[in-house]
Amino acid sequence: MSKSTSSFTCTSCGAVHKKWAGRCDACGAWNSIVEEAPLSAGPAAKSLGAARGRKVELTTLQADEPPPPRTASGMEEFDRVLGGGLVPASAILVGGDPGIGKSTLLLQATATFARKGLKCLYISGEEASAQVRMRAQRLGLADAPVGLGAETNLRDILTTLDAERADLVVIDSIQTLWADMVEAAPGSVAQVRAAAHELVSFAKKRGTSVILVGHVTKEGQIAGPRVVEHMVDCVLYFEGERGHQFRILRAVKNRFGPADEIGVFEMTGAGLAEVANPSALFLSERGQASPGSAVFAGIEGTRPVLTEIQALVAPSTLGTPRRTVVGLDSGRLSTILAVLEARCAIPFAGLDVFLNVAGGLKVTEPAADLAVAAALLSAREDVPLPPDMVVFGEISLSGALRPVSQTENRLKEARKLGFSQAAAPERSKAEGDEGMKMRKFSDLTAFVGEMFAAG
Structure with missing residues (x-):
């Protein structure tokens, strides 16, 4: 029987090394390499070998199930990109350049969903509650029944979500969260991966839709491990040039609708306005x-x-x-x-x-x-x-x-x-x-x- 060996992973960039080193060769970070034991060597593997699991119930491809119900926000361009509306228990990742209007777009979308009767929460890890309220007043959304919170501790956020039983939760942003069971700095690969896994698992178990805001790198890709994009159901990019008033919301992955769908918005003094006829x-x-x-x-x-x-x-x-x-x-x-x-x-x-x-x-x-x-x-x-x-x-x-x-x-x-x-x-x-x-x-x-x- 072959002997299993441990691997060493950088918590900053996710690079895998054969042995421990003080400095990561891939990203140059110091003291960021940690040992990860393979599953075959851990106590979980021994318990798996000793105990039998339950049999998974299998179905056929001909199972006649109704399509997932959708809730339209009333923002037609936003609903179009989602594939027709918000699907319960869905996980959505939204990325874009700094200052492009991600927080403004999601605050407007959250307010419209709340006015439709959904229980909505907006958790900000980048701004204080007073700053978010100022933006809401400027956008004319102060009367929307949205629960507002400012927190970065993942354990506290999950406890709050479990108690509130909300229909929609917006996390702004995933890079600011930190999990106390992971020994890494907030924003690192390990922290982002752990936070995304916990939030997506919560969405599937509780039937709550979760929208995660993600920072992007200078190459335009969402920062953090690419596994986060595989975890979620939809990946949306908010694009646009600083010198133009037009903004494009583009779906690059959507399990509930067509990919490469776009929604066009115009940045105005009162927020983002929908553009019904982009060609004109x-x-x-x-x-x-x-x-x-x-x-x-x-x-x-x-x-x-x-x-x-x-x-x-x-x-x-x-x-x-x-x-x-x-x-x-x-x-x-x-x-x-x-x-x-x-x-x-x-x-x-x-x-x-x-x-x-x-x-x-x-x-x-x-x-x-x-x-x-x-x-x-x-x-x-x-x-x-x-x-x-x-x-x-x-x-x-x-x-x-x-x-x-x-x-x-x-x-x-x-x-x-x-x-x-x-x-x-x-x-x-x-x-x-x-x-x-x-x-x-x-x-x-x-x-x-x-x-x-x-x-």
Whole structure:
């Protein structure tokens, strides 16, 4: 029988070491490595081997169970991201940059749920109760029946939740909690993992919905161990640029609804206001047709969203031209520039390229490739695109244009906002909505030849 060996884990970053050391090689923290005995060597393993457990009741895949009930808050954008409303006993993790408005959003959502009849608690570990009350008064939520507390001790919080029997609990934030049975500093990997496990287990046992606020790293990921994202049912990111008033609530994981669904909010003096028609808002500042501008008909989750992609191409005085991208993947831009140069013989060497998605929206859909190429070519040739045209399509490395999904929804949204023509791949399934003219292209060379022949 093989001999079991202990492992040594860093309580700050979670890195596993073969032996103890005073300093963690992964994160550089001192005195953070602790020994963790394997389950096979502990007393629990001996008791498991001596005693028999109970048999787990099994069911079939054909079990006819009703879908989980949902409670709508009345904030349609928030409910949309959750998949239609709040599910009992669900655990939700919300992350976002500092100062982006996470606490404001959740305080508004908690107040709306409380006014719907749910018993709601708001536990803050970062602010005093008086500070939260000041925000509630500024937002006009002081009369909402929300229980407010300021505490970081996990044991005290669980005791309070067990006594109150609330329907919804907001913990702001998970990194500020500390469990007295874990010998680590608050915010460390061990503390965050223990606090998340206890709160998620409480939610499942008591039927209480728990919303956890998580800090993010400089890379934009939620700080702490990734196992926390696996524990919870929903992972939401609150995105936005400081210089823009728009905020995007995006679901990257949802066990009760579609992932990649978004809700759009506008930051105002009275808090976050819902945006029912994001396309009209993102295009509200768009003026007359100008070079370097292309309107992309995209899909975010289940909703079509029209956004403006702006490009600027200028001669460079540097040895290595600049490539500045906001709202898009910089690697995707490099790929599109390489395809334009290799397949269409359009060089961008010696030229600075600046690309931006208007309104602060982040676009990750490959269908934006053709719109990006159109904006770049329009800026380089100084030829504006038709002002009533939307563009979408994926570009392959061979220069061919590949069709994208939900073409009908893209065209319907474009026609609703007054656009009358669309540039799309040749094999797109839709033939065009009523009043929409489809201009289809087989490859990027055909698109460049027809749209920029005079340039």
